[in-house]
Amino acid sequence: AKPAPAPAPAPAPEEPEVTKWVFQPAFGPEDAGWGCGVVPWIEDVEAATKGTIEIELLPLGSICSDPEALPMTIKGVLDLTAGWATNYGGDLPEGHLAYGQSFTSQTWEEHWDILWGDKYRAGELVQEACHEKGIHWVGWCSQGWNSSYGNFEVHKWEDYQGKKMYAGGPQSVYLEAMGGNPVVMPPTEIYMSIKTGILDGTFWDVGGTDDMKYYEVVDNYFLPPWCGSQNQEIFINLDTWNALEQWQRDAISGIFQSNYAKASTMHDELVGEAIQTAKDNGCKVIEMSEAEQARTLERVKELVWPETRELSPRCDEGMDIYMQWMKDHGRL
Amino acid sequence: MKVWNKLGQAVDLANEWMGRLAWALILFLMCFGVYDVIRRYIFNAPTVWGYVVLKMGLVALAAIGGGYALKRGSFVRVDILYARWSRRGKAIADIATFAFVALFCVIGIWYGIDMAHFAITTGQVTANVEQFPMGPVKSLIPLGIFLVLLVVVKTFVSDIRVVFHRRENKSLISHK
Amino acid sequence: MDISLIAALMFLCMFALLAVGLPVAFCLGATGVIFALAFSPRSLPVLASGFFGTPYVEIILTLPMFVLMGNLIRYSGIAEAAYDMAYKLIGGLGGGLAMGTTVICTLFAAITGIIPPATMTMGMIAVPSMLKHGYDKLMAVGSVAAGGALADLIPPSGGMIFYALLAKESVGKLFMGGVMPGLLLATLYMVYIGIRCKLQPHLGPPIPPEEKVPWGERILSIYAIWPFLVLIFLVLGIIYMGVATPPEAACFGAAGACLINAIYRKLTRQVLKDALSTTVDLSVMGLWILIGAYFFVNIFSALGCRELVATAVTGIPGGKWAAIAMMLGIVLILGCVMDDWAIITLVTPLYTPIVVALGFSKLWFGIILIMTIQTAFLTPPFGWVLFCLKSVLPKEITMGDVYRSVIPFVLLQLVGLTLVIIFPQIGLWLPGTMK
Numbered sequence: 001a002k003p004a005p006a007p008a009p010a011p012a013p014e015e016p017e018v019t020k021w022v023f024q025p026a027f028g029p030e031d032a033g034w035g036c037g038v039v040p041w042i043e044d045v046e047a048a049t050k051g052t053i054e055i056e057l058l059p060l061g062s063i064c065s066d067p068e069a070l071p072m073t074i075k076g077v078l079d080l081t082a083g084w085a086t087n088y089g090g091d092l093p094e095g096h097l098a099y100g101q102s103f104t105s106q107t108w109e110e111h112w113d114i115l116w117g118d119k120y121r122a123g124e125l126v127q128e129a130c131h132e133k134g135i136h137w138v139g140w141c142s143q144g145w146n147s148s149y150g151n152f153e154v155h156k157w158e159d160y161q162g163k164k165m166y167a168g169g170p171q172s173v174y175l176e177a178m179g180g181n182p183v184v185m186p187p188t189e190i191y192m193s194i195k196t197g198i199l200d201g202t203f204w205d206v207g208g209t210d211d212m213k214y215y216e217v218v219d220n221y222f223l224p225p226w227c228g229s230q231n232q233e234i235f236i237n238l239d240t241w242n243a244l245e246q247w248q249r250d251a252i253s254g255i256f257q258s259n260y261a262k263a264s265t266m267h268d269e270l271v272g273e274a275i276q277t278a279k280d281n282g283c284k285v286i287e288m289s290e291a292e293q294a295r296t297l298e299r300v301k302e303l304v305w306p307e308t309r310e311l312s313p314r315c316d317e318g319m320d321i322y323m324q325w326m327k328d329h330g331r332l
Numbered sequence: 333m334k335v336w337n338k339l340g341q342a343v344d345l346a347n348e349w350m351g352r353l354a355w356a357l358i359l360f361l362m363c364f365g366v367y368d369v370i371r372r373y374i375f376n377a378p379t380v381w382g383y384v385v386l387k388m389g390l391v392a393l394a395a396i397g398g399g400y401a402l403k404r405g406s407f408v409r410v411d412i413l414y415a416r417w418s419r420r421g422k423a424i425a426d427i428a429t430f431a432f433v434a435l436f437c438v439i440g441i442w443y444g445i446d447m448a449h450f451a452i453t454t455g456q457v458t459a460n461v462e463q464f465p466m467g468p469v470k471s472l473i474p475l476g477i478f479l480v481l482l483v484v485v486k487t488f489v490s491d492i493r494v495v496f497h498r499r500e501n502k503s504l505i506s507h508k
Numbered sequence: 509m510d511i512s513l514i515a516a517l518m519f520l521c522m523f524a525l526l527a528v529g530l531p532v533a534f535c536l537g538a539t540g541v542i543f544a545l546a547f548s549p550r551s552l553p554v555l556a557s558g559f560f561g562t563p564y565v566e567i568i569l570t571l572p573m574f575v576l577m578g579n580l581i582r583y584s585g586i587a588e589a590a591y592d593m594a595y596k597l598i599g600g601l602g603g604g605l606a607m608g609t610t611v612i613c614t615l616f617a618a619i620t621g622i623i624p625p626a627t628m629t630m631g632m633i634a635v636p637s638m639l640k641h642g643y644d645k646l647m648a649v650g651s652v653a654a655g656g657a658l659a660d661l662i663p664p665s666g667g668m669i670f671y672a673l674l675a676k677e678s679v680g681k682l683f684m685g686g687v688m689p690g691l692l693l694a695t696l697y698m699v700y701i702g703i704r705c706k707l708q709p710h711l712g713p714p715i716p717p718e719e720k721v722p723w724g725e726r727i728l729s730i731y732a733i734w735p736f737l738v739l740i741f742l743v744l745g746i747i748y749m750g751v752a753t754p755p756e757a758a759c760f761g762a763a764g765a766c767l768i769n770a771i772y773r774k775l776t777r778q779v780l781k782d783a784l785s786t787t788v789d790l791s792v793m794g795l796w797i798l799i800g801a802y803f804f805v806n807i808f809s810a811l812g813c814r815e816l817v818a819t820a821v822t823g824i825p826g827g828k829w830a831a832i833a834m835m836l837g838i839v840l841i842l843g844c845v846m847d848d849w850a851i852i853t854l855v856t857p858l859y860t861p862i863v864v865a866l867g868f869s870k871l872w873f874g875i876i877l878i879m880t881i882q883t884a885f886l887t888p889p890f891g892w893v894l895f896c897l898k899s900v901l902p903k904e905i906t907m908g909d910v911y912r913s914v915i916p917f918v919l920l921q922l923v924g925l926t927l928v929i930i931f932p933q934i935g936l937w938l939p940g941t942m943k
């Protein structure tokens with residue numbers, strides 16, 4: 001059979017000027033934040049701006065190393081970067097508000113409510129801080145639970161006492177509050193270190209335990225997670241942002257919420273799969289009783305939240321909003 | 333000429349001192365690494381800041397050791413042809429490439445100052461809990477590249493002397 | 509300008525600077541600066557940020573520490589004692605001294621992460637001794653050269669550290685992965701020496717009967733290798749047993765070398781001074797190469813050339829094995845004219861995404877990459893082993909002799925490489941067994 005004749009091409013609209021951006025996250029393609037975070041965001045942005053923006057996504061290290069990704073975005077070497085407050089927190093402490101707090105929001109819907117819900121809007125504080133630094137907070141996704149795993153059992157917070165676990169940034173604040181001993185090492189060495197016994201366990205986002213194969217080296221997964229909604233942020237250089245036309249900025253801001261929901265849902269699936277993989281490989285999932293969770297919350301209130309408040313005046317203000325949300329939802 | 337010789341000696345001396353600092357830094361890193369393990373393994377008291385100290389030490393080592401290593405002729409080069417040339421031939425090759433190295437150093441210093449200035453004025457700190465300031469160690473970077481530039485310029489001047497005063501062939505920089 | 513033309517010009521510019529003898533670190537860095545100025549000026553701040561971000565990594569600590577360890581141990585005299593052992597133990601066999609040299613180089617490789625200590629020490633001790641006992645000079649020099657190159661495959665290894673860093677792979681796993689391929693190569697070398705000297709006894713005659721020592725003394729001489737065993741334990745043992753991570757183990761290794769020198773009464777002011785200055789020289793030079801090469805790659809990526817490499821490699825006919833062969837082939841060619849650390853820093857960021865996309869393990873690729881790089885030490889005109897060795901050999905041995913002496917060993921290296929490619933378990937088995 002003859003192929004049908006190709007339809008005549010539609011008259012080409014006037015070629016719009018294409019803006020090209022360079023995007024290098026502070027993590028590599030092996031992280032779930034790549035395929036379920038930055039990639040869908042880029043697709044949505046390119047679609048919303050009708051092909052007037054083309055984004056080149058580069059692996060970590062293509063332009064700079066991870067601690068330099070945010071400074072390089074501020075300087076305009078990169079147009080965009082993505083990461084967590086745990087790796088850029090030294091440059092933007094308010095990022096911790098966007099990242100998430102111990103024992104507060106348990107789902108991405110709840111987390112959205114604290115940062116951008118009509119009544120709370122802690123996100124405004126983060127955006128103000130960003131603008132002061134010369135960046136604009138432009139994308140977001142929740143990666144779900146960030147929890148801990150180990151070769152011991154945790155039924156009450158005291159069980160962490162004396163345990164050596166990999167924990168960075170806010171994780172280490174939490175672990176120290178529980179009496180454990182945070183250890184910092186290159187993430188590539190964590191697996192081996194648990195296997196050989198240098199570490200008793202580690203903190204990590206649940207969805208990422210699959211890729212890191214932690215289920216091969218730990219016996220137990222601990223719940224509830226110390227952080228119920230860990231979030232990853234995308235920032236754009238402020239000049240790059242301001243150079244856009246108003247309709248383009250509106251289009252990108254317009255997908256902020258829908259893309260957050262979409263990417264966070266993708267991550268939720270990963271969390272479920274990771275828990276299943278762990279169980280299939282003989283790991284036990286240990287959940288604290290309600291009474292013990294309440295005792296742990298007291299500890300968090302006393303030792304963990306104040307640390308965030310101390311990071312900056314805006315962080316302090318942001319924690320007030322978090323607390324208001326907790327009270328409104330009967331969690332305090 | 334005398335002024336140049338004096339300046340040359342000053343460059344050597346500055347780098348020699350930086351070299352001594354680098355020796356001390358290496359011994360410090362060795363002892364600190366051992367101490368950190370003992371703390372964790374024997375006393376079960378690991379630090380979350382120990383690794384930051386080690387990493388900052390490595391940045392400092394790269395910065396302050398550059399001029400020293402270059403002065404001692406330790407920067408490896410592909411001397412397929414280079415090794416066969418006379419002192420004068422080598423001098424001519426060095427002169428030809430001088431602009432490239434100088435450009436590399438000047439750009440490095442320029443943006444190094446910019447980076448250090450940024451770190452100091454914005455109060456940049458490490459992302460860990462202790463929040464060490466980044467300003468001091470980042471300031472070492474333009475300084476270190478500047479010391480390398482001094483060695484490069486010094487070699488350039490002596491190369492010119494070698495080329496134009498054929499009798500003088502005292503090597504002012506040793507080549508490995 | 510066309511991207512592929514820019515990419516070609518970038519490499520051309522770097523090779524031109526290399527050819528006129530500019531230090532490797534500057535060739536890479538200056539090329540990066542020129543192309544950034546011409547095509548991507550906004551990327552220039554990356555140079556300064558690289559001076560911070562590149563060494564600001566814990567794994568890098570292994571570099572100065574293993575270098576210090578090797579530089580200290582050179583002065584301790586344990587190499588002489590070990591050679592004496594080999595002489596007494598197997599000197600009576602045809603090619604025995606050359607085989608013994610391979611064994612000692614293997615031990616040496618297990619306690620140093622860089623080429624010069626083993627190569628220079630054995631070049632000074634073993635080559636004159638073998639010549640005195642009537643060995644063929646090519647056999648004598650070749651066995652030291654091949655043994656010296658093992659330093660980068662048998663852990664600890666500077667090359668593996670750089671690879672692990674850039675490929676985001678575990679250094680501990682890579683180290684363990686290098687053990688079996690390293691022993692495989694050492695065995696191949698010894699078998700080759702043994703057979704060759706059996707067939708052509710004049711290449712490596714046994715030591716005369718009157719020089720032979722009684723068996724009791726021979727057994728006792730084994731005692732001489734205890735410092736090697738202590739250091740191997742300090743470095744690899746404590747990683748394997750879970751006391752320390754690789755960077756920490758490196759600190760223990762350096763401290764252990766200090767102690768052993770002290771025990772042998774060789775920790776003098778002069779030794780410490782020499783060891784420290786050489787350590788600063790080598791590790792700072794290595795860091796500047798790393799920074800320069802990284803900047804080169806950054807600019808290469810900023811100009812959009814990265815895609816080009818991926819397309820070229822994955823697009824060649826013959827599937828994924830042809831792609832692997834092409835990647836390693838490029839390394840072999842670069843190995844003739846470039847420093848090993850510079851090659852690893854250049855190719856790793858470009859290769860690893862391809863390796864992952866092809867479905868291979870980064871660990872396995874790291875091992876075969878290091879095995880390929882190892883030949884770079886021996887292939888003229890640029891080869892670390894060749895330089896180190898020539899600097900300590902008797903005057904009558906020419907560079908031409910050195911080049912010829914390594915030919916059979918380079919071929920053996922390629923045989924070993926092929927075996928590890930065909931049987932990946934040679935490399936992957938040990939990392940899988942840890943505790």
Ligand code: NA
Pocket residue numbers: 616617618619620621622658659660661662663664665
């Ligand atoms: Na080695």
Ligand code: NA
Pocket residue numbers: 843844845846883884885886887888889890891892
């Ligand atoms: Na070579």
